Amino acid sequence: MRPIHALTHALAPLALALAAAGCSTIGDDSSSSAPDDATKPTRVVLVTHESFSLPKPLIKQFEQASGLDLVVRATGDAGILTNKLVLTKDDPLGDVAFGVDNTFASRALDAGVFAPYDAALPDGAEEYRLPGDDEHGLTPVDDASVCVNVDDTWFADHDLAPPRTLDDLADPAYRDLFVTPGAATSSPGMAFLLTTIAAYGEDGWQDYWTKLMDNGVKLTAGWSDAYEVDFTQGGGHGDRPIVLSYDSSPAFTVSGGTSSTSALLDTCFRQVEYAGVLDGAANPDGAEQLVDFLLSPEVQAALPESMYVFPVDSSVKLPAEWARFAEQPSDPYEVDPGAIGEHRDEWLREWSDVTSR
Amino acid sequence: MRRAFELAGLSALPLAVLGVFFVLPVSGMVSEGFVADGRFDPGGVLEVLGRPRVHRVVWFTVWSSTVATLVAVLLGLPVAHLLHRRRFPGRGVLRSLLLVPFVLPTVVVGVAFRELIGESGPLGFLGLDGSAVAIVAGLVFFNVAVVIRAVGAAWESLDPRPAEAAAALGASPAQVLLTVTLPALRPAIVSAASVVFLFCATAFGVVLTLGGLRYSSVETEIYLLTTNLLDLQAAAALSILQLLAITGLLVVTGRLRAVPDPALARSVRRAPRPSRGDWPGVVATGLVLLLVGAPLAALALGSLRVGDAWSLGNYRALTGAGSQHALLVSVTDALVTSLRTAVDATWMSLSLGLLVTVVVTRRSRSRTERRVRGLLDGLFMLPLGVSAVTLGFGFLITLDRPPVDLRDSPLLVPIAQALVALPLVVRTLVPVLGGVDDRQRQAAASLGAGPLRTFATVELPLVWRPLTAAAGFAFAVSLGEFGATSFLAREDHPTLPIVIFHLIGHPGAMNYGMSLAASVVLAATTALVMLAVDRLRVSSVGAF
Numbered sequence: 051m052r053p054i055h056a057l058t059h060a061l062a063p064l065a066l067a068l069a070a071a072g073c074s075t076i077g078d079d080s081s082s083s084a085p086d087d088a089t090k091p092t093r094v095v096l097v098t099h100e101s102f103s104l105p106k107p108l109i110k111q112f113e114q115a116s117g118l119d120l121v122v123r124a125t126g127d128a129g130i131l132t133n134k135l136v137l138t139k140d141d142p143l144g145d146v147a148f149g150v151d152n153t154f155a156s157r158a159l160d161a162g163v164f165a166p167y168d169a170a171l172p173d174g175a176e177e178y179r180l181p182g183d184d185e186h187g188l189t190p191v192d193d194a195s196v197c198v199n200v201d202d203t204w205f206a207d208h209d210l211a212p213p214r215t216l217d218d219l220a221d222p223a224y225r226d227l228f229v230t231p232g233a234a235t236s237s238p239g240m241a242f243l244l245t246t247i248a249a250y251g252e253d254g255w256q257d258y259w260t261k262l263m264d265n266g267v268k269l270t271a272g273w274s275d276a277y278e279v280d281f282t283q284g285g286g287h288g289d290r291p292i293v294l295s296y297d298s299s300p301a302f303t304v305s306g307g308t309s310s311t312s313a314l315l316d317t318c319f320r321q322v323e324y325a326g327v328l329d330g331a332a333n334p335d336g337a338e339q340l341v342d343f344l345l346s347p348e349v350q351a352a353l354p355e356s357m358y359v360f361p362v363d364s365s366v367k368l369p370a371e372w373a374r375f376a377e378q379p380s381d382p383y384e385v386d387p388g389a390i391g392e393h394r395d396e397w398l399r400e401w402s403d404v405t406s407r
Numbered sequence: 408m409r410r411a412f413e414l415a416g417l418s419a420l421p422l423a424v425l426g427v428f429f430v431l432p433v434s435g436m437v438s439e440g441f442v443a444d445g446r447f448d449p450g451g452v453l454e455v456l457g458r459p460r461v462h463r464v465v466w467f468t469v470w471s472s473t474v475a476t477l478v479a480v481l482l483g484l485p486v487a488h489l490l491h492r493r494r495f496p497g498r499g500v501l502r503s504l505l506l507v508p509f510v511l512p513t514v515v516v517g518v519a520f521r522e523l524i525g526e527s528g529p530l531g532f533l534g535l536d537g538s539a540v541a542i543v544a545g546l547v548f549f550n551v552a553v554v555i556r557a558v559g560a561a562w563e564s565l566d567p568r569p570a571e572a573a574a575a576l577g578a579s580p581a582q583v584l585l586t587v588t589l590p591a592l593r594p595a596i597v598s599a600a601s602v603v604f605l606f607c608a609t610a611f612g613v614v615l616t617l618g619g620l621r622y623s624s625v626e627t628e629i630y631l632l633t634t635n636l637l638d639l640q641a642a643a644a645l646s647i648l649q650l651l652a653i654t655g656l657l658v659v660t661g662r663l664r665a666v667p668d669p670a671l672a673r674s675v676r677r678a679p680r681p682s683r684g685d686w687p688g689v690v691a692t693g694l695v696l697l698l699v700g701a702p703l704a705a706l707a708l709g710s711l712r713v714g715d716a717w718s719l720g721n722y723r724a725l726t727g728a729g730s731q732h733a734l735l736v737s738v739t740d741a742l743v744t745s746l747r748t749a750v751d752a753t754w755m756s757l758s759l760g761l762l763v764t765v766v767v768t769r770r771s772r773s774r775t776e777r778r779v780r781g782l783l784d785g786l787f788m789l790p791l792g793v794s795a796v797t798l799g800f801g802f803l804i805t806l807d808r809p810p811v812d813l814r815d816s817p818l819l820v821p822i823a824q825a826l827v828a829l830p831l832v833v834r835t836l837v838p839v840l841g842g843v844d845d846r847q848r849q850a851a852a853s854l855g856a857g858p859l860r861t862f863a864t865v866e867l868p869l870v871w872r873p874l875t876a877a878a879g880f881a882f883a884v885s886l887g888e889f890g891a892t893s894f895l896a897r898e899d900h901p902t903l904p905i906v907i908f909h910l911i912g913h914p915g916a917m918n919y920g921m922s923l924a925a926s927v928v929l930a931a932t933t934a935l936v937m938l939a940v941d942r943l944r945v946s947s948v949g950a951f
């Protein structure tokens with residue numbers, strides 16, 4: 051006798067039937083809107099990072115005006131997005147990519163991910179163009195500066211003048227007060243490393259970081275660890291009153307008509323996010339319409355509250371709290387995107403060495 | 408000949424699934440690393456393995472995972488005994504509660520942990536924040552449930568008579584434990600330990616969040632190399648290292664798992680109430696409850712605070728879109744997506760897992776056959792040990808053309824989750840099904856029972872408990888899975904962990920509170936589902 055046959059015969063057809071019937075609770079809705087090769091495309095696919103968000107009525111408006119279904123594929127952060135685009139460039143994931151920023155842009159451009167599209171830019175957007183992108187592969191959509199933030203209430207309570215500059219952060223008066231996400235694991239953390247590289251030069255930033263480490267800077271994995279756990283004004287009420295965050299962050303700590311925090315505008319690095327038509331897009335026409343849509347006054351006005359970033363369109367009116375409390379730096383630190391692409395690996399390695407010593 | 412056909416037939420479906428959704432993507436991604444400037448260049452990959460940094464990273468991964476696994480097993484065994492061999496009020500609730508950490512997203516647990524042990528937290532004086540101790544504690548927090556549940560399920564179906572006979576012959580409780588019970592449980596313990604080790608070795612969030620960037624594991628290194636630096640050569644080297652290490656681990660545990668004379672009870676007696684001799688179980692349960700309970704309590708308390716006041720505001724907000732429209736979907740919608748996905752992932756992993764279990768537990772007639780079955784057994788453990796990043800990117804670059812053009816399919820998420828859950832399902836079922844006495848089946852068959860009836864009367868009652876345990880695991884894995892899901896989840900249908908991650912990553916006090924509240928909802932949902940699964944009894948099936 052071969053007794054285990056019992057189980058064998060009972061289960062195999064069952065499992066096969068289950069698998070074949072695909073008795074799934076999730077319907078496959080992608081087939082209905084998939085484009086046929088010869089007919090007019092019915093949809094446009096936006097590949098983006100997980101922070102992408104726009105009000106639903108705006109998306110409806112675009113779909114009605116263009117007659118296209120907007121399919122949003124949002125995963126990972128700017129780095130993951132860029133690498134996905136590079137790895138799939140022969141068979142792109144969609145028609146438009148939004149969310150590649152100036153720290154990753156050169157990698158995408160070098161790989162030939164984007165097709166040229168010279169969109170008509172709104173007022174004031176020209177200055178956000180990516181240096182060196184002469185073929186117009188990328189179109190600026192929004193910007194946000196990464197700046198050191200301080201808890202003004204804490205400093206008032208402790209009779210201490212808050213720091214103002216990068217040098218101050220290494221001053222023993224501010225020992226053990228600063229928390230920042232690390233450059234290797236966090237995009238604002240990387241921006242802060244670039245700030246220090248721009249400020250102290252390619253050979254000087256290592257010394258600055260050594261001083262920072264000696265002065266008790268705390269490194270965390272991500273922005274939320276630093277802001278929500280260790281920062282005194284974060285959700286977890288930590289004990290460090292200096293944190294790396296954004297220029298817009300003070301608009302989120304408003305109560306009773308004043309903000310309890312402020313951004314140090316001399317410590318900022320500007321991150322610009324771009325949109326671009328993907329080379330080999332199934333629907334290049336729709337893709338260009340989508341890029342134009344991202345530059346439209348309606349979307350530009352919705353950016354602050356939907357994605358916590360500033361519009362590139364200078365004529366757009368900002369939300370009241372932003373207009374009052376979110377001040378943008380006039381002269382942020384800059385690093386050439388090409389240099390970032392070339393040295394990212396080496397800088398991160400050196401940074402890891404300095405900070406784990 | 409017929410046996411060979413059957414072996415091939417039964418394993419065809421699981422092998423096909425594994426081939427398409429694991430071997431293909433991973434080898435696609437690894438081979439990217441072997442090609443430099445359009446040329447095949449294996450030397451570069453080898454060179455990476457010589458870097459001192461790689462050695463440090465590998466060493467940290469090995470020792471932290473080993474210590475965490477040992478602690479989880481030592482803590483988990485007495486708890487498994489108390490919760491599965493003793494009867495007391497509230498037992499079911501405790502069991503389901505202890506599984507909760509398993510599903511919680513690491514970003515939120517990291518925050519909850521750090522609020523406790525951080526410089527300003529109630530346990531701040533211990534100075535644990537950013538230490539290796541914190542990492543190990545976090546790993547144990549997430550994985551002790553695996554030991555409790557997998558070993559407990561086996562313990563429950565263990566025949567008590569050999570132990571009773573030993574005791575009657577004068578053996579002390581310690582002697583009974585060491586000479587009778589533990590050897591009989593060895594397959595289950597080794598199975599659980601190997602799964603826990605793999606989970607620890609591929610842990611990502613815990614190492615970064617609790618280690619304060621001072622420590623890197625192979626997994627965090629692959630993540631950095633792949634998502635940030637796009638250094639596919641180095642990532643491929645580490646992926647291959649992962650695969651080799653897992654293979655080695657599987658060979659060792661495969662040897663340790665083998666038990667000469669498995670003994671399973673056909674019927675399980677009503678468990679006795681705890682007695683004085685159960686103090687180790689009570690103490691260990693208390694410790695585990697403390698370890699699991701403290702961060703959960705911090706989480707629950709945090710979710711009830713809005714500003715400086717107590718409020719249910721965070722929970723009321725869950726049906727909305729977050730402050731400043733942080734979300735495209737509400738948390739309640741995401742919960743529905745999560746549950747639906749989990750149902751799919753559960754039936755997928757259970758049906759595949761049963762097939763695999765049947766294949767690998769069947770008694771072999773020849774050495775070759777045993778080797779083949781052993782190989783298959785190990786093969787299905789591999790998805791646990793390979794980086795979700797490698798798999799996620801691999802999906803994108805390999806599943807993009809017919810016949811498997813699945814990049815955009817919504818089924819990809821439950822399939823990926825089922826693959827992660829599959830090893831747990833198999834490891835829970837194999838020790839039990841492997842222990843079914845062949846003579847019982849033969850007796851049933853010679854009494855005239857057909858195959859189905861034999862299955863329903865002999866195997867099903869024995870397999871039922873581990874099957875529900877496995878279903879619970881699969882469901883929990885799916886509810887909590889973040890790594891692979893975050894690569895695949897589509898914005899219009901994100902699962903709850905994705906939404907929680909999104910909420911906690913954005914400014915605004917309300918978003919922070921909501922992410923805590925959403926985590927509590929995820930935890931509560933999991934506990935309820937586990938409670939319901941544990942209540943499923945088999946008494947109505949079979950006629951005895």
